[in-house]
Amino acid sequence: MQRMRKPDITADQLALLRLNLTPGLGRATLIKLLGYYPSPAAIVEHPRTHWQQQAKISAPRFETLLPADDPMVLRAATYIQQNEIRLLSLTDPAYPHELRQISDPPALLYIRGEFSTRPCIAIVGSRRATRDGKRMAKELGAGLVRAGFCVVSGLASGIDGAAHEGALSVSRPDSAADADSTDGNVAMGVLGGGIDVVYPRSNAYLYEAISTCGTLISEYPPGCEPMAHHFPGRNRIISALSLGVVVVEAAARSGSLITADFALEHGRDVFAVPGSVYSPASGGTLQLLKDGATMVTCVQDVLDAYARYPHSSGVALPSSATSMPEQRSLFAPSAVASEGVSEQNKRISATAIVLDALLDSLNSAEKKVYTLLGSDPLHLDEIAGESGLTPMDVSSIVLHLELHGCITALPGGRYIRT
Numbered sequence: 001m002q003r004m005r006k007p008d009i010t011a012d013q014l015a016l017l018r019l020n021l022t023p024g025l026g027r028a029t030l031i032k033l034l035g036y037y038p039s040p041a042a043i044v045e046h047p048r049t050h051w052q053q054q055a056k057i058s059a060p061r062f063e064t065l066l067p068a069d070d071p072m073v074l075r076a077a078t079y080i081q082q083n084e085i086r087l088l089s090l091t092d093p094a095y096p097h098e099l100r101q102i103s104d105p106p107a108l109l110y111i112r113g114e115f116s117t118r119p120c121i122a123i124v125g126s127r128r129a130t131r132d133g134k135r136m137a138k139e140l141g142a143g144l145v146r147a148g149f150c151v152v153s154g155l156a157s158g159i160d161g162a163a164h165e166g167a168l169s170v171s172r173p174d175s176a177a178d179a180d181s182t183d184g185n186v187a188m189g190v191l192g193g194g195i196d197v198v199y200p201r202s203n204a205y206l207y208e209a210i211s212t213c214g215t216l217i218s219e220y221p222p223g224c225e226p227m228a229h230h231f232p233g234r235n236r237i238i239s240a241l242s243l244g245v246v247v248v249e250a251a252a253r254s255g256s257l258i259t260a261d262f263a264l265e266h267g268r269d270v271f272a273v274p275g276s277v278y279s280p281a282s283g284g285t286l287q288l289l290k291d292g293a294t295m296v297t298c299v300q301d302v303l304d305a306y307a308r309y310p311h312s313s314g315v316a317l318p319s320s321a322t323s324m325p326e327q328r329s330l331f332a333p334s335a336v337a338s339e340g341v342s343e344q345n346k347r348i349s350a351t352a353i354v355l356d357a358l359l360d361s362l363n364s365a366e367k368k369v370y371t372l373l374g375s376d377p378l379h380l381d382e383i384a385g386e387s388g389l390t391p392m393d394v395s396s397i398v399l400h401l402e403l404h405g406c407i408t409a410l411p412g413g414r415y416i417r418t
Contacts, residue, residue, distance in 0.1 A: 009077050014068055015040035016087050017076050020108055020221045024062035028402050030107040032057060034091045058403055076222040079196050086111040102240045102266055104411050106219035110195040113215040116150035116185035122238045123151055124256045125159025125248035130281055133249035134162040136273055141166025143299030145186045152242050154234055155189040157200050159248045164206050187214035192234040193226035194218060235259040236411040244269030246296055250284030257284050265412060271296045369397045373407055377414035
C-alpha cells in the first residue's frame with residue numbers, strides 16, 4: 001500500500017486536526033486547552049499528564065492523541081490544503097466576533113471562502129416545504145441580496161435550499177452604489193457535517209455554487225457525516241451569524257423553531273411568514289407570530305425592520321421604517337423540539353467501563369444531577385430547579401461531569417447523558 005504524502009500545512013493546523021479528530025476529545029476540553037496553551041502546536045507538544053497538572057484537564061476520555069501520520073489526519077490535512085480551507089480556533093483573532101459572544105461557541109471552525117462584508121439574514125424552514133413556501137423563500141433570498149444582504153441558511157432541502165437558490169440567482173446588486181458598497185458574497189451555508197460532506201446530495205449544485213461565490217462553514221472535521229444531534233449546533237451558528245432569522249414554513253414541532261429559539265437567546269430578531277391555519281406546515285410559524293415574531297409577507301417587511309440599522313458595509317436600505325421591531329417574548333423551550341437530539345451518538349463503546357468507575361467516584365450532588373439527566377435535553381436552570389441546587393453549583397457540576405465524559409453539552413445551555 002502506497003504511503004500517503006504528508007500535506008504542506010502549518011504546525012498549528014496539523015495540531016488542530018489531531019485534536020479535533022481524536023475520538024473522545026470534546027469541545028469543552030478543546031476550548032480549555034486552547035485557553036491555557038499559547039498555540040495549538042504547543043498543546044500537542046505536551047503529554048496528557050501536563051494537561052492534567054497544568055491546564056487542569058481531569059481524566060481525559062481518550063487514551064491516545066491521534067498521531068500526525070494517522071490516515072484520518074493525513075486525509076483531512078490533504079483536503080484542507082487542496083481546497084484552501086481555513087481553520088479558525090476560538091482564540092484566533094480572525095474568529096467571528098458574533099460567535100465568540102454566544103454562550104456555547106464552536107471551539108474550531110472550518111471555513112471555505114471568505115466571510116461576507118454584507119449584513120446577514122438567515123432564512124430557514126421545513127425540509128418538506130410546499131410549493132408556495134419554496135417560492136416565498138426564493139423571493140426573500142433574491143430580494144435580500146438585491147438590498148445588500150447575505151443570506152445564511154443550513155443547505156438543507158426545502159426552504160433552506162430555495163432561499164439559497166434565490167440568493168444565488170442575483171448576479172449583481174441593482175445599482176452601482178450597491179456594487180461599490182458590498183462584496184459579491186451573497187450566500188453562507190452552515191453545514192451539519194464535515195466541510196467536505198455534501199448533505200443532502202440533491203443540493204450538491206448549491207454546495208458547489210456557494211463554495212465559489214459565498215462561504216461554507218462547519219465546526220466538524222472533514223469526513224464527519226451529518227448526525228441528528230449536529231443540527232441544533234448548526235442552527236445556533238446560523239442564528240449567531242445573522243441580524244435576524246426568517247422562518248418561512250415550520251410545523252408545530254419543527255427543528256427550524258430551534259433556530260428561532262437561539263435567535264431570541266442571542267438577541268437576534270425573529271420573523272415568520274404566515275400560512276393557512278389548516279396547513280400542518282404553518283403550525284410553527286403561526287405560533288411564532290402569536291409569541292411576538294414580526295410578520296413577513298414580502299421582502300420589504302424585513303427591509304423595513306432594518307431601514308435605520310447602522311450597517312458597517314454602508315448598504316443603503318429603504319427609509320420607510322421608523323423603528324426596530326420589538327419582539328423579545330420568550331418561546332417556551334418545551335415547545336421547541338430538536339432534530340433528533342434525543343439520542344446522542346456514542347463514539348467509543350469501550351468508555352462504558354471507564355464511565356462506570358467515574359460514576360462510582362461522584363459525590364451526592366454530582367450523582368443527583370447525573371440521575372436527573374437522560375436522553376431528553378435539560379436546561380441548566382431546569383436542572384437547578386429539579387435538584388434543589390443553586391445555578392452556580394449546577395454550573396460547576398455539569399462542567400465537571402462533561403469533562404469526565406458523563407454528560408454532553410448541547411447548544412443553548414442544555415445537557416444530556418453521554
